[in-house]
Amino acid sequence: MIKQIFGRLPRKPSKSAESREDSAATATLSSNSSVNSRSGESSISRPLSSHNFVTPGSYSEYCYGGKTYPTIDSKLNGNLxxxxxxxxxxxxxxxxxxxxxxxxKKLNFCCKVFDFTDQTKSLKEKEAKRQALLELADYVTSVNGKFTEYVMQEIIKMVSANLFRPFLPAPREGKIIEALDLEEEEPLMDPAWPHLQIVYELFLRFVGSAETDAKLAKRYIDHSFVLRLLDLFESDDPREREYLKTILHRIYGKFMVHRPFIRKAINNIFYRFIFETEKHNGIAELLEVLGSIINGFALPLKEEHKLFLVRALIPLHKPRCISAYHQQLSYCITQFVEKDCKLADTVIRGLLKYWPITNSSKEVLFLGELEEVLEATQPSEFQRCMVPLFHRIAHCLSSSHFQVAERALFFWNNDHIDNMIKQNHKVILPIIFPALERNTRSHWSQAVQSLTLNIRKLFSDHDPELFEQCLQKFEEDEAKQNNIKAKREALWNQLEDIAASKALTATHQTSSLEN
Structure with missing residues (x-):
């Protein structure tokens, strides 16, 4: 039996004062990686197993992200x-x-890339390479003494040869896949995963090893390498993206010189996703890494970080497939508000800007995120945006989609939000009162009516005088609307009578001419 190599190395704390922004970030990623990942569990701790894989195409070089990358074209298709x-x-x-x-020597042997499109081809060679990779991973874990520069170069060469490859579109039974359809499709599993997983594990252990000198390793784990690593987040295989997420965070923590570049490169991925393609498999994993990074930002926040919030994170609410990464996005947004309460107004107005008008399921997600943001919002910031905010909430309260209406009504279950509403009820109640009153009178959902009556009673008990004023104004507005509606209907009836009269006259004239 082939022994399994899986298990994480403990992260060695950075001794540099400059790494204080990432100390909390590393802990956050370690504690949340299995919870926040879309695959449901961390692939790092998963044992090797066989799967029914989808077959990708063969290749010798490929173009990805506007760049052409050479690959190792293996010719080992015999039995020797x-x-x-x-x-x-x-x-x-x-x-x-x-x-x-x-x-x-074993690293050089493992640079050979095999064709996994045929599971019966080169079985002995594949198994030999797999055994060699297992031994290499064990060696990286147990080595005593610093890795030399030459060893680092050879490790990066082997990792690059195996990981940097094209992602050719695999057929999905002739269907044209839309962005929303991808959420319902089964993920495509890479047939080369028995080798790739060990390569990822080896590289993860190498990056996290105390024997890896960052000053030397940065010559080989350079900007070009980081860009190609980020390109791999396009992988269809969630197990691969899970490894990439952990490795990227380790690189960010270990190589402080690369941190601004990594943030900028992730920004560019988001910009292309938001404004061009709206298709990318790894947005959730990238946001999960960023969530840990944001958690470690020092205060006061740099202007660069605030621009990232405004230009990248908030526009990520625009794509239709937001449900695939909304949990991670909401966490990042809330982290910013908790770091700097003055950003609450910016965030809330940004949410209102991208608010979905015709997509009820997306609207429910926005309401959930809005509650988390409001929970971290201070009363002074709340007052700056409460008028446009509660105009939108009023629309949600009277929504014919019961989940939207219920989610908006649940805001009053949050004590912090309820207190801020009570402090500003003279402004808020006149805005939302018509929606509350229409719900109690005519909403089709009994649950929505019941919740609305409870909230209506809260306002009535808190300020009976204002409540009566709002009720009186509502009755007057309704009477005016009914009068306008009656006049409009009377006018339409009059126009219909005139049209019918002219049609009858024209018919008589035609009959007279014919006679």
Whole structure:
């Protein structure tokens, strides 16, 4: 049996004062990765297993994100093992002085990429490579002493050869897939995952190892490497995106020099997704990494971070497929408000700008996020945006979609929001009163009527005089509307009578001419 290598290395705290923004971020990612991921559990701790895979295409080079990348085109399609590898012993069979040389040789062997489109091809070679990858991962974990620059170069070469590959569109039974349909489709699993998973695990252990000197490693884990790693978030396989999420966060924490570049590169991915394609598989995972990074931002917030909120995070509410990543987006938004309460007005007005008018399920998501933001909002910021906010909430209260109306009515179950509403009820009640009154009189949902009556009673008990004024104004407005409606109907009836009279006259004239 092949031993399994899985399990995380403990993260070594950074000694630099500059890394204080990320200390909390690392802890957040570690505690929330399995909860927030779309796959439901962390793939890092999942044992190796076989799957029924979808077959991708073969390749020798590919173009992705406007760049052309060479790949290793493996020709190992026979049944003979590489003679070089057959001569390689196990690490336990060589003296300590020879282990590094053996490590390099096994890395070179693992640079060979096999074709997994045919599960019956090159079985011996694939299994030999898999065994070698397992040994390499164990070696990275157990090594004593710093990795040399040459070893780092060879590790990055092997990782690049295996991971950086094209994502060719796989057929889905001839269907044209829309952005919303992807949420209901089964994820496509990479047939090369038995090898890829071990490569990811090896690289994760290498990045997290205390024996990896960041000053040397940054020469090979450079901007170009980071960009290609970010390109991999387009993978259809959720297991791969889960590894990428953890690795990206480790790189962000270890290589402080790359932090501004990583944030800028993620911004560019979001911009392209929002304003061009609206299709990307890894938005949720990228937001999960950013949530941990934002959690570690030092105060006061830099202007760069505030611009990121306004230009990237808030516009992420625009795409139709927001439900695929809304949980992670909402967390990032709320983190900003908790860091700087003055951003609440900016966030709320941004939500109102992108508010869905014809998509009820999306509207329910917005209301849930709005409640989380309001819970972190201070009364002074609440007063700045409460008028446009409660005009929108009034529309939601009277929505014919019962889930939208109920979700808006649930705001009064939140003590913090309820207190802010009571403090400003003289402004808020006149705005929402018509919606409350129409709900109690004519809404089709009994549950909505019942909730509305409870809230109506709260206002009535809190300020009976204002409540009566609002009720009187509502009755007057309703009477005016009924009068206008009656006059309009009378005018239409008059026009119909005139039209019918002219038609009858024209008919008589035609009959007279015919006679």
């Amino acid at each position: 093992l590489s003679p070089t590898y057959e001569a390689l012993p196990s690490f336990k069979d060589v003296p300590i002085s020879e282990k590094q040389n053996l490590f390099i």
